[in-house]
Amino acid sequence: MAPRRILPTDLPPGSPLARRLAALGSSGRVTVEHDGSPVAAVEGEPLAVSLLAAGQLTLARSVKYHRPRGAMCLRGDCDGCLVRVDGVPNVMSCQTPARAGMVAQSQNAFPTAGIDVLRVTDWFFPRHLDHHHLLVQFGGALNRTMQVFARRMAGLGTLPDAIASFPRSESLDVDALVVGAGSSGVACANALARGGARVLLVDEREGPGGMRRDDPMDDRAYPGCDPAVTVRYGAGAVATYDDETLVIHEGRGVTVRARARVFATGARESVGVFSQSDVPGVFTARAFALALCHGVLAGERVALVGDGLFARSIAATLGDRVTHSPGAAVVEALGGRAVKGAKLREGGREWTVKCDALVVDGELGAAYELAGQAGASVLWSDGRQCFVPESDAEGATSREGVYVAGSLRWGRIDHDARARDGAAVGARALRDLRGEGR
Incomplete structure (x- = not known):
């Protein structure tokens, strides 16, 4: 059977998920369009979830052989949900909130991702195609023909319908930047702010909670931020250079200069x-x-x-x-x-x-890339089977002013342990900002 929406009455009375869904009952219902068909959605939910609820398992096609792909991670870490939204190509539908009137289209497929005749390669070559050998074997004429065909089949999306305009960038100077508003990030930001530091906390999601937002057995309130913490949700940190970090918030580029940078970016x-x-x-x-x-x-x-x-x-x-x-x-x-x-x-x-x-529920890979860009040494962990930023007991890395916290450094630990770790890392960063060291 296809995926479907469930109601609180489909679940045991009083279960955490039933309470969550009851709270969602007041959310606005909207209609989006996907490949010409109307799709019922809940305003603000990820577009990929709306399409999944409508039975759309196949949202995209692989670049080369046009094999079906679906929304596997819903975290923006795979390419299985890329669609064209309102004329803009290569939009991650799992990271795009559904809104009324939104128009989503399949890309890299004909006529749609659900039924793509460009998958003919697999039909004609059921034992797979060694195109390099084929092109060499049959010479220039076939080579030129295949290049024309390949240009039409390959690639991801086409140019946008219109030239986009972006708001003017801005710059911010703070004492500490904390990336990630999960349990460890919020605890770290609070520890810094309560010690008098000017703190900016950013997270690409629309609110705090991190992993807890996605746990159907957890309907507790998320820990709040101290009023002294400046918070920007829906703000993704995309790169960091020297002492500056580039954050994209509401389409605007924000350059953040911070004396201390704490990466609580979690795991994949x-x-x-x-x-x-x-x-x-x-x-x-x-x-x-x-x-x-x-x-x-x-x-x-x-x-x-x-x-x-x-x-x-x-x-x-x-x-x-x-x-x-x-x-x-x-x-x-x-x-x-x-x-x-x-x-x-x-x-x-x-x-x-x-x-x-x-x-x-497979292995967790540390989301170490930003910490690595910031200068932290990254080592292979045999125990976790992934690369992990090297840090001391208090989260300080090999680069002065760069720290890591939470599941980024520890992997599978519970919510309370992540919060304790974040608070400890924040205390260490605060001492360093004051010049007190250990």
Whole structure:
């Protein structure tokens, strides 16, 4: 069955998700357009979630062979949800709030991403195409013909309908910039502000909470920021140079100069490596949980793999609606245009489950890029199987004035532990700003 919206009455009375969805009941209903068809949406929810609720699993096509792709992460970390929105190409629909009258179109596909005749390569070459060997073997004429064809098939999107205009950039000078408004980022910003520092806290999402915003078993109020903290939500830090960081907020470029920069950018979820991991219907556990928090069930027959925070929350929320294999590994996702099953392995045993959503709580990769740009040394962690910024016990890195906090440095730790770590890192940064050192 296709994904669908769920109501509080579909859940056990008094459950955290039921309370969340009851609060969403007052949100405005709007209509957006996708490939010429009207789609019902909730104002402000991610456009990708609106399309998912309408049964649109396939939102994009791969660049080269036009294979179907879907919204796998809902975090802006993959390209499975790229669409053209209001004439602007390559918009991440998972990061774009739905609003009335919005027009979304498939790109890199004909006629739509759902039915793309440009996928003919796979039909004509079922054992895959070695185009380099083919072009050399048959010479110049075929080479020239294929180049014309390839130019039409490849690429992502076409030029915008209109030349965009952007507001004038601005510059800000602060004592400390904190990137990330999850548990650790908010605690860090509060510690700095309460010590008298001028603090700017930015986050690309529309409010605080970080991972807690996507946990269907967590409906507690998020910790608030001290009134002395300047906060900008919907503001993504995209690059950092020397002591300056570029933040994009409401289409405006903001150059932030700070004596201390704290990166509480968290971690990225992954489904891991297995055959057909990119088929529509494969989700990270956090993506599936995020959709649930917006009242969208991304599958009726759910195969859930892993034992992390989000896997446990999904299992507790949906109960016997999911087949949970906490200790298994995925060998292969089954299906062509969408997931129809999965082959799993645990110990020496392999088995197959039928499903229309394969949800994997895989390894966390540290979102270290900004800290690395800022000058922090980055090392490979065998334990976490990813690159991690090198830091001391209080979050200070090899670059003076650059700090890391929360799950960026520790990986899987709970909300309270992240908050404690953020407060400790903020206290260290404050001492350094005052010239007190350790």
